[in-house]
Amino acid sequence: MRRFLRKRVLLTGFLAVLVPLVILLTLQFRWLTRLEETSAIAEKASLNNYLNAVFNEIEYFYRSQAEHALNAPSYLLKRKPEKIELYFRKKAVDGARYLFVVPYVDRENWGGISVYNVAQRKLGKPDPDAAQAINVALSPWKMLAWRGSAVPSHDFSVDQMDDDNVLLLKPLTDNACQLQGMAGMVLDTTYFEEVVLPAAIEKSLPQSFNERERANLVVTVRDQWERLVFGGESDEEAPMQVSARVPFIFSDWTVALGSRFSTPEQLAQSNFLLNMSMSVLLAVVLLGGIVLALRTASREIHLSNMKADFVSNVSHELRTPLASIRVFGEFLRLGRVEDEGKVREYGEYIETESRRLTQLINNILDFSKIESGAKTYEFREDNLHSVVADTLHTMEVGLKHMGFELEFVEPVEPLPSVRMDRDAITQALANLVENAVKYSNGSKKIRVRLEQDDGCAVIAVRDWGCGISSGEQKKIFERFHRVGTGQVHDVKGSGLGLSIVSHIVKAHGGIVEVTSEPGAGSTFRLHLPCGVRTTGEQRDAPPAVGTVQPMGKT
Numbered sequence: 301m302r303r304f305l306r307k308r309v310l311l312t313g314f315l316a317v318l319v320p321l322v323i324l325l326t327l328q329f330r331w332l333t334r335l336e337e338t339s340a341i342a343e344k345a346s347l348n349n350y351l352n353a354v355f356n357e358i359e360y361f362y363r364s365q366a367e368h369a370l371n372a373p374s375y376l377l378k379r380k381p382e383k384i385e386l387y388f389r390k391k392a393v394d395g396a397r398y399l400f401v402v403p404y405v406d407r408e409n410w411g412g413i414s415v416y417n418v419a420q421r422k423l424g425k426p427d428p429d430a431a432q433a434i435n436v437a438l439s440p441w442k443m444l445a446w447r448g449s450a451v452p453s454h455d456f457s458v459d460q461m462d463d464d465n466v467l468l469l470k471p472l473t474d475n476a477c478q479l480q481g482m483a484g485m486v487l488d489t490t491y492f493e494e495v496v497l498p499a500a501i502e503k504s505l506p507q508s509f510n511e512r513e514r515a516n517l518v519v520t521v522r523d524q525w526e527r528l529v530f531g532g533e534s535d536e537e538a539p540m541q542v543s544a545r546v547p548f549i550f551s552d553w554t555v556a557l558g559s560r561f562s563t564p565e566q567l568a569q570s571n572f573l574l575n576m577s578m579s580v581l582l583a584v585v586l587l588g589g590i591v592l593a594l595r596t597a598s599r600e601i602h603l604s605n606m607k608a609d610f611v612s613n614v615s616h617e618l619r620t621p622l623a624s625i626r627v628f629g630e631f632l633r634l635g636r637v638e639d640e641g642k643v644r645e646y647g648e649y650i651e652t653e654s655r656r657l658t659q660l661i662n663n664i665l666d667f668s669k670i671e672s673g674a675k676t677y678e679f680r681e682d683n684l685h686s687v688v689a690d691t692l693h694t695m696e697v698g699l700k701h702m703g704f705e706l707e708f709v710e711p712v713e714p715l716p717s718v719r720m721d722r723d724a725i726t727q728a729l730a731n732l733v734e735n736a737v738k739y740s741n742g743s744k745k746i747r748v749r750l751e752q753d754d755g756c757a758v759i760a761v762r763d764w765g766c767g768i769s770s771g772e773q774k775k776i777f778e779r780f781h782r783v784g785t786g787q788v789h790d791v792k793g794s795g796l797g798l799s800i801v802s803h804i805v806k807a808h809g810g811i812v813e814v815t816s817e818p819g820a821g822s823t824f825r826l827h828l829p830c831g832v833r834t835t836g837e838q839r840d841a842p843p844a845v846g847t848v849q850p851m852g853k854t
């Protein structure tokens with residue numbers, strides 16, 4: 301299990317983040333769905349609370365007015381009209397047209413009614429409708445008094461039989477709670493509509509809603525005839541969410557609340573969508589970050605594996621030729637080899653192996669310079685033909701000794717001179733020929749062609765070896781990369797050769813390309829521009845010393 305986890309460390313890491321994230325998102329989805337439902341209900345509840353606050357304001361207003369004006373002492377009933385008028389004048393109230401008191405006489409009769417006109421500030425006759433409404437409203441009380449029932453004197457009663465003459469009544473009783481008379485007020489409907497209602501609505505708004513909510517809110521009031529008496533918007537413009545009848549007084553009027561822009565359900569839904577999309581966005585960003593981190597980690601693991609292979613490969617590459625050189629050197633020192641041919645052969649062998657070791661060490665040194673950014677090139681106008689010919693010449697002996705046939709196809713016409721670092725180009729070419737040998741897979745033929753193509757001098761190294769699959773062809777230029785399968789398995793190498801070739805060619809402003817087919821061999825082509833400035837070259841300082849960036853990932 302532990303081995304499996306270590307092997308699949310990246311996948312495990314990814315799953316370790318993904319699974320909790322998916323669970324979290326699912327839970328979040330469920331919570332938000334529930335929240336969406338409850339917040340719509342809560343929104344409606346707050347609308348209802350607001351309605352209650354408006355109703356409380358209305359009730360409070362009329363109760364306090366009635367409290368003030370109708371709490372008359374029962375002896376007032378026996379006083380002269382002037383006294384009653386004086387009493388009511390002192391008790392000026394808002395929202396009433398008439399105030400009145402009437403003494404109870406017997407089952408059949410009320411005594412003389414004293415009606416005080418609030419607007420005129422004197423006793424007088426009420427208008428016929430108001431008089432009628434007062435008469436009708438008093439009848440049930442007469443019945444109550446005749447029965448001798450105790451009358452609760454502390455509360456007000458409302459009579460709304462006539463919509464235009466709504467009455468607030470207060471029974472006046474003696475100490476034994478027996479009805480002595482009635483006090484009452486005929487309410488002013490216009491005052492209710494124009495003053496009391498708007499004031500209650502406005503006063504309660506800031507207590508229940510913030511400014512943004514208020515902008516979305518529409519309050520409408522309709523009277524008993526469904527006539528819109530408050531609020532301009534129709535139901536189509538702002539669908540009503542909650543409505544209720546005014547309790548206590550004017551109770552056939554309806555106050556309704558609606559939303560101008562969005563209903564509580566829409567609001568809850570948009571909150572849900574906002575929260576959910578934020579969560580998903582965060583999850584995506586998080587996953588993106590994790591994928592990036594894992595990719596970097598995966599590259600680092602890959603690189604560290606390649607470095608480990610590199611160390612083991614290089615140690616092997618160094619140890620094998622050194623062992624042979626030591627053995628052949630000992631033979632020669634001890635004078636055990638007398639045959640001159642053999643002496644030359646051993647000498648050649650030692651020379652070839654030493655050259656290979658030098659090549660390997662050069663590669664390693666170059667690589668470390670390139671990695672640290674300290675690699676410099678000395679560019680000069682030079683004859684590429686002679687550089688290639690010299691390099692091949694020095695390698696020829698060794699190659700022949702290994703049985704290789706090296707063919708050099710020279711250019712048909714002389715090449716123009718190329719600005720280059722002679723040693724670097726020599727090293728690049730040597731690396732390619734070395735590879736052609738290493739990956740020859742038994743074929744003993746190598747062809748190097750020098751030609752001109754589209755303003756470039758091209759060095760092409762062709763072999764008929766194991767070839768490279770198309771999937772690997774780009775990767776082989778990465779540092780430490782080695783093809784890990786097939787016959788190449790057995791061939792030792794550092795994985796640096798081609799990355800150095802690529803770096804050198806780039807520094808010369810050129811490109812390197814490979815065409816290859818597994819089993820049929822490969823051709824590496826170095827395109828070096830003729831007469832083009834090279835990377836990092838100083839304009840007026842030939843020979844130029846150029847540097848290029850560390851290789852990183854080639």
Ligand code: ADP
Pocket residue numbers: 735736738739763765766767768776781782783784788792793794795796797798799822
């Ligand atoms: P190495 O030290 O492994 O040869 P290189 O950077 O020179 O490192 O090459 C990288 C890989 O490219 C090699 O491991 C090999 O698999 C492949 N390769 C390079 N040249 C050839 C070639 N001529 N034929 C087949 N494969 C090659």
